[in-house]
Amino acid sequence: MMDAKTIRKTFLEFFKSKGHEIVPSAPLVVKNDPTLMFTNAGMNQFKDYFLGNKTAEAPRVADTQKCLRVSGKHNDLEEVGIDTYHHTMFEMLGNWSFGDYFKKDAIDWAWELLTEVYKLPKDRLYVTVFEGDAGDGLEMDQEAADFWKVHIDEDRIIPASKKDNFWEMGDQGPCGPCSEIHIDLRSDEERAKVSGKSLVNEDDPLVVEIWNLVFMQFNRKADGSLETLPAQHVDTGMGFERLAMAIQGKESNYDTDVFQPMIQDLAKKSGKTYGTDEKTDIAIRVISDHIRAITFAIADGQLPSNNKAGYVIRRILRRAVRYGYTFLGFEKAFMYELVDILSDQFDEIFPEVVNQKEFIKKVVRQEEENFLRTLDNGLKIIEKFMADNAATKEIKGAEAFSLSDTYGFPLDLTELIARENGYGVDIEGYNKAMQEQKERARAASASDKGDWITVNEDDVQFIGYDNLTSDAKILRYREVSEKKKTYFQLVLDNTPFYPEGGGQVGDTGLIFSGEEKIPVKNTVKENDLIIHIVDKLPSDLEKEVKCEVNAKKRTLSMANHSATHLMHAALKEVLGDHVAQKGSLVNDKLLRFDFSHFAKMTDEEIRKVEQIVNEKIRENIVLDERRNMPIEDAKAMGATALFGEKYGDFVRVICFDPEYSIELCGGTHVQSTGNIGLFKITAETAVAAGVRRIEAITSVAAEQYVDEQEKLLASVKELLKNPKDLTKAIADLMDERTKLSKEVETLRNKELQALKDNLVGQVDAKDGVNVLIAKIAVPNAQGLKQLAFDLKAKVDNLFFVAAAEVDGKPQVAVMISDNLVEEKGLNAGQIVRELAKEIKGGGGGQPFFATAGGKDITGLDAVVAKAQEII
Template identity: 60%
Template sequence: MTAKEIRQAFLNFFELKQHRIVSSAPIVVKNDPTLMFTNAGMNQFKEIFLGEKPASFNRVADTQRCLRVSGKHNDLEEVGIDTYHHTMFEMLGNWSFGDYFKKEAISWSWELLTEVYQIPKDRLYVTIFQGDEREGLPRDEEAYQIWKEFVPAERILEGNKKDNFWEMGETGPCGSCSEIHVDCRSDEERSETPGAALVNADHPQVIEIWNNVFMQYNRLKDGSLQDLPSKHVDTGMGFERLVRVLQRKSSNYDTDVFQPLIEFIASHSGIAYGADEQKDIAMRVMADHVRAISFVIADGQLPSNNKAGYVIRRILRRAVRYAYTFLSLKEPFLNRLVPVLADQFAGVFDELSAQRDFVQKVILEEEQSFLRTLATGIQRFERYSAEGGVITGAFAFELYDTFGFPIDLTELMAREKGLNVDMDGFQAALTQQKDRSRAATAIDAGDWIVLSPLEESTFVGYDELEIETEIVKYRKVNSKGKDQYHLVLRETPFYAESGGQVGDTGRLEDHSRLFYVDVIDTRKENGLTIHITETLPETLEGKFWAVVDEDRRRLTENNHSATHLLHAALKQVLGGHVNQKGSLVNADYLRFDFSHFAKITDEELLQIEQIVNARVRENIPLVEARNVPYQQALDSGVTALFGEKYGDFVRIITFDDHFSKELCGGTHVRATGQIGFVKIVAESAVAAGVRRIEAITADRAQEFILGQNTQIQALKSLLKGAKDLPAAVHTLLDENNRLRREMEKHLMERAAGMKTEVAAAVRIVNGLNLITFAVDLPSADAVKNLAYAVKDMVPHLVLVLTSLIDGKPGITVLLSDNVVQERGLNASAMVRELAKEIQGGGGGQPFFATAGGKKSEGLALVPAIAERLIS
């Protein structure tokens, strides 16, 4: 079976078992502060398991693209070295939300593996939870008895809490799990060592392929367990491992999941795969990493220097480094794999095919940038290692942190020179960085205190800004050392931060309206709308008035609706390739990122702004459609954003059916006239193939225009009421340039006149002609010109000029070429030493350098120190 056939067989099987087949969630996680990336198939159902959202279907199945770069057996630096761990992988999964439990999950997994996929039964081993007396957790006898119907007792193995008890995190849903392992060894190897002895022993040919998790507990903050209201099943089967087993390969990389990529690399690099282990690892790293990079970019996360963007940049650079070091690919290559990858996933994850050119362009520019950085880092290593000795941990960490060098590259380069790396020092520096990062983002959340049962919080903020409601649960949270409270309301008019729109602020007033607490922000977390306050109401019982800050909401709506108009205008002016890549919408301004590969011209910006404001003046009414079936919305021609996970029912925002029609969950103006006016204030590049426009609307736009008008009137006044401002300014600039040229000519003549006086101040020190002189010139250029004029007059010269320009002390050092070459003196080193006297610093070239400082009285000490330096 091909990989595509294997994937489809899984989905077909569970569809026959009455499972709803759902699409994969984006690999980039939004609205969950605990995750950057989807790292398991259950992530998109997390709020259902937490009891914070009802399930639309009791049985679902899918293939979910996931990303793991840390944790058990998934350290990034190991990927590509072994045969079965990856960064990006697919997780085939089937779920039951309060429906079937252990009997069905176990029997169906056995049926699929042995009857549909026809894996030999005698190669399969299963594990069950052995129990944990310390926590009062019993042995999973139920799973054992079910498995006995299919598997001999000697192939049902017990596992400890580490291997056979699954937990979402330190708190939350958890339960025992039952894994299925397959022994892929030859018959001869199997006869020598029983497979049971190798299960969960990290043997490369005895691997886990399926895990059945039985969620029945909820772990509280104090570590205790309570029963969940409903029991759930969460299963996961690694697609790449399954394909390897069914295609009878010894490595995941030998299957048709990875071979098209590896064959492309081998063909275009001229290096055969399978001939050299180190080169094979490089090809595997490239094939694995390009998958992760491509899908993350397609889902809207661009490489950057922080958070999720940094993770992707690190993965990309690891791939480039392997290609550069072991395959001698000195030019960008990784981007060329994107079309191959897009073809592989056509009909499965079409997001990549739809954005193939964009993804390829982003990777290309990242490769070009890193190859420059890599060359610089290697040069720095060469200079550092030339002195011999141990490569310090601090230097190794600098290469890692600044130049993106994985530590194994530094070790490799050090070994080639017969040097060692201080790994303890490197690990200490790395640990310090991680500790700082954790401390900066540390959030300590207490358990939820439930006041009233709630299945799902209701948002009414599209229609109401003030309602009567009640608090259903709350918790205390410490964020960066500051105590806050998270409150969940039964119904809320507060919009939670999402889709680029900031969360609402406002107040929670008690029923008598005598007391209130400020809501300082509103966010989403696992399907809940979280209202953040710094204090709790005096009493948590009874009714409250939830009141949104109306002025702030209206200004935010102006900017949000303006982004929709802007998006449509950009497509109209620049082309249909324009797609939103990110946005920020608040009460002050809007920021809109979009795909485009060139700077927008002033003429194009003006045209875009004119189109948007024409639509504003038309006062187009908002047409809002709620709870529209997703496919029906797509068929109607709506614009959907890449990287968003849409539900079965969506909301459509339309401003003129032929102009702007988008899927959106944010809040908007009732008609475009409310926006007032849109003014674009900035256009810039964000990343490869991504541009950014910043704009203001309504009050802010009016303030901006009035401010511009005030400046124009002030200019007119200064220019004595000139009617043609540009012409008057040009005249002024021309006059200024003429005067500047005359002044420069005068300074040159003055400096030329001084050169004889300066040259006459020469004295011989240590066989060199030393001149120290305090010059009175008004610019650094004039001092430089004087220095070079003196150099032409005096051989074997060491010239030190001091100056005071605009009240700031300066030092200039110039050396004759032969002084640098024969005496080993360095102007840059000298000027840094001299600059200490003026509390400053500087540098330059070996023969010419300058410095500036703060302490002008120190200039008097410079001549004596200069003489000492050459003595």
């Protein structure tokens, strides 16, 4: 029986024999694509080829792609663990043709691989073809059906609807009919009773789709109409986990060697036996699935957090922790230990897990421990809510919102727990509680993009490494409406404007068209397309334009970017080789660098990093830049590649001394380190579990910083009469201040004691109540409180009201003996609120003691008079 590693290897070797180039998986976390948060299909990294923005370097490629489906259109989260064939993170085996072969070869090779190489039984396979759609004016895909007839009986070819057999990238973009391959894994007895044909696409756990062959023929325009693509493509995706189930003769993905090592480890740790209890089994499956998604997301640079992609990862992790806590009895962190198993499983195909294993484990462990601290309380709150709503069997929306807001329980986790106990959740009420916040977020992010309007056909070239100006022609443009504003996106045939990426912000500058001067507000990258953001278009779009980058901002950004490379190398030297970049920001004002490290840097470590970087700056090391270098040669040089980045076959290498700093980088850099001028770290803080952040400045900003510090130091010296030893002078001043503060405190205590003794003599006994109402002055609010409690301890049956001037402001305090509160129903909080009206203020407190502040100090006499009326 083939193991999982052999199944994957066989797929890649098969398509390599068919002339396909084997390419690495794109990162799980998507960059430079505003339409996606995570890679959810194998084709994501090839979108530009389908869109025509870029020409494929190889017309045939194959790979295994890490995918994540937990939100949006593709959301399998609720099925994970409940059934046996859905997953959050999964591998998608795929082969692609970019304008090369089409339906016949795709179908022939799929059949050959499944039946002749993997030896899957032909009588258990079914295929579907697109049946056509009147709304789109499309007929049945008879071409695909005819190619299938060569291999499979016609009664096993099933026409299927647009919903199941027409693939679209999104609301707009390339699309086309598809043909799915399904396998019937039921026993011979079950197959004899019911035909597998009737169970295709009916969610039967043993009649499942394993491969989808997509034939990209059309482009969906913004108005919904279809146009034929100039080149036709093939995009296939086969679920690796389902394929393993079919080849290994299992009835569940979780019974394959993809999941069994983790499942058995979890069962052993929890003292359970997998396969004996449904709830326990679901919990083990959920955890085994979720830890894969969490591990690969962290390996690709996405840390758990409270927003966007980070929040999705945190939700998945907390969902798994809750299953372990409730059903497996794990009250301490446990999932992080499963990373070791994953590391062994993927060492040959996804080395990013192996290389960051310890870092991933520490992040997962801290996230587990943080959530476990609140989980027990949160579960008790849910139990209370269910008890309170036993009659309706529905948790109120506001209650579900409070669980999310206070205890970090995502709504889907609350729904899950409620469903397990036969309850529902008032989703409408929850949404109402979130409505204002969601509306603001939606308004902030909403955008409406029109179709691209093509002006000229040509390739896009970036020339900004060597030039800050260029003459260019407009290739295409589109109008975008966002946040009630309209702007335009321009694409040029060549551009010196650097598009935002690799942490470096996009260039700004000007585009000249004749006498027109059009500011470029930003430059961004969408997939591989360089887009210039402008408020208006040139009046003549056919006319050649002149581009001019803001040279000052670019120069300062380059200094900060090169300093980031020098600092990265210095951090490794000072802290250790475990340091790895986890995020960065580079602009003309500062650099910000996130890196893996598990302790706050000491002052000495920070000084050492600064010292090393400034030494490298003074050495004036000349930049050794190598463009279009084969990636294997770059790796052989020892170039640092960043986890979570997608690199092609040819890369750009930035080297400042081959013995010191070599990195793969697409950003802009100084020609020699001396151009950086000066480097200064301004902050070192924590970002997340195992991640620290440094902020630093260079060049002009660093000079200004030093100048400001010198001015500040000069001012301090002048204030202290220019002492010879400034440190000693400040220490002496602080000692003197401490001594004087103690003396002042002693004097204030004496004054309060004298005031207390004086007030005791003014007590007026009325009907068993010792009334003391006075207008006084005290140094601070703490003194007023202390006076009230001292009087309470000294005088029985006390009713005390102080109309006090505290540091020039009016304040009222009411103190009532406990027995008067109980016997006579007096309430200091209610009384002080009434008295506060006289000083135009408000306050409150407990029944025996309350305070209030106000704005009108002239009302203190009125406070005294009203207090006497009240008592």
